[in-house]
Amino acid sequence: MRLRLAILIAGLTSFISVSMEIMWIEIISYITKGHAGIFGAVLGLVLTGIALGSRYGYRKSKDQVSSSANLLPELLTLGATINFFGLIAILLWVKVHDAFVGLLFIQVVVVSYYLGAIFPVLCKLAVSDKEESVGQETSWIYAGNIIGSTAGPLFTGYVLMDNLSPAITICIMSGAALLLALIIINGNVDGIKKRLKDSIFVVTLILLIPIGYLTVLSTMMERFHFLSSFADWTSFRYQEHSRQGIITVLPRPKGADVFLGGGAYDGDVNTDPENNVNGITRCYMIGSMHRKPSKVLMIGLSTGSWAQVLANYKLIDSLTIVEIQPAYINLIKKYGEISPLLSNPKVKIIIDDGRRWMRRNQNEKFDFIVMNTTFHWREHSTNLLSIEFLRMAKNHLNEKGVMYWNTTGSKDVMYTAANAFKYVTSVANFVAASDAPFDMTKAEREKNYPYFFRNSVPAFEKNDSTRVIRNKLINAELPVLRDSLLKQNYWLITEDNMASEYKSGVWSRIMKFKNSF
Amino acid sequence: MANASIISRPIIRLFFFSGFAAIIYQIVWQRMLYASFGTNIEAITIIVSVFMFGLGLGSLLGGHLSRKYNTSLIQLFVTIEIAIGVFGICSKFLISTVSKAFLNYHDAALPFIIFMLLCIPTMAMGATFPVLVAYIFKSNRSVEESVSKLYYINTMGSAVACFLTIGLLFVFLTLTQVLIFAACINFAVAAISIVYLKKRIG
Incomplete structure (x- = not known):
């Protein structure tokens, strides 16, 4: 085989392989709700497959000295078949039992195994055995491999993921691998009979791809979400996918729809304090925590429910929202209860990473910063929960400014807040922190609540029930927690220790185990 | 041939640890860069691209070096490993200094x-592969065996490192x-390689 052809095949194979790796990370992250370490785990599985595959490729090409060229389409076809039809099998089996979802991990290894076997076969076919040029010729094929690996994430990440669903991307990648196999068969495989037989087989597989998509793969995300409880009627109301991830919306016939960001609960679409399925009263508590929060910063938009409550709080003059995932805006447009937020003149929505935006806009100051942060155990939660971030956010607060965020039940988050601010209190699973005490009198609180509006009428004047809720908010205790927190033995979350993601869960299990003796 | 294979075995095994360290850097740098750029796809793409670009370019450079220094390939490997280690230790300081310095630029x-x-260490990582392929080839005279063994052991090192990290x-x-x-x-890989070389020469 000519070196140039080998470089091209190496590039295309690695393009498909790395693109699939991105899709696996996306899907497995969704299934595991973005648990910390998933990226590393999938990368480990892919590399295990590639490593074992490289040995397999070497041994196979050694055994089949005369027909090494036939190995290439064989490996590509096997990889693509397991990638596509293996996935379909898993999707059908998870309906039988949830545990079959674990087969996805094995599939990642097996597909990587066959695609990883291609590199040594290409080296055998294309590298000459002259001592002085072995290193250089190998490096060219390796470079082709690397170019494909670079182009894969760029094209898949920027183009395919922004425009196509993960299921269609998987179809494209599987089809591309089979097409490459077909081209190699017709260019390299000896014997017209074998060539014809192999071509018919590969073409049949290619033709089965759209059928597999229409019958099973088009409901891939639902099947992975509902697992064994999947049925024809269990479907998402909406699905949005962009390069920032997958958002799915679960319908709730008698209540608020639920947004899931990357598989994890984001929130319910609801601003009604009476309904409160999403704990929206925690948002209304702002009336008891700050006398006049004129300028508010919100990190993360999600369903927009919290933002809509704040946008209709007349004491707020401007609300700046920084959200990394633009797809939320498309979804919010579909909900009449929330969508006015998008045209509210005092609301500014910025698509950016919250942390980066803060760092670049150091002169922007706010009276109130609110973050309905995701689960503390999810990948990269450290970026918003670490002491470094809290200190940075604190610099964006005006005097007597308050920061208010979701601890998702983590004591470490509370402890870290106590290390960054002079006053710390809690509202349900939220922590509020400030360098000024939370000392609003009941009269001051009472004065604030008429300024909350919902559907253009005062939010708490609707009926007796809303008035009861308002009174609860006015009378809510804001305990002084800082001193007691600082005496506890919790993790101070830093960028360096990533405690919320990697340490606190494991260490608490270790301590429990130790204490059980 | 069997003897030749046994002679190069320690170096092949060492390549496991070279791949092991490389993936640790990738995972750690990735996290550090998320803190600098933000957790968005642009950051992920830059990180993946720089690794791939560096490894690819390094591979070509390593191929060139393996021809130029064909008689001192182990010395070349040792130098590269030390360079990667030195960069690794300084990397946190370098990334945070550069991030602060260029924050308000375009x-x-x-x-x-x-x-x-990051092109510097990733190129160094990429260069180790063809250098060692050329070295092992001297012992076994088989391209596919050299490539396969090294690729397998290096990638396996990376895979194990992912789970361990x-x-x-x-x-x-x-x-x-x-x-x-x-x-x-x-540094340990470099030190053991030197010991191995001394033994061979001795």
């Missing part, structure tokens, strides 16, 4: 500078400590 400035900065290193150590751990592996 949007593309920081990613570009980070890209250039998320399952143990991140649980018991900080990012800084993990970087030092990876650098120590590079």
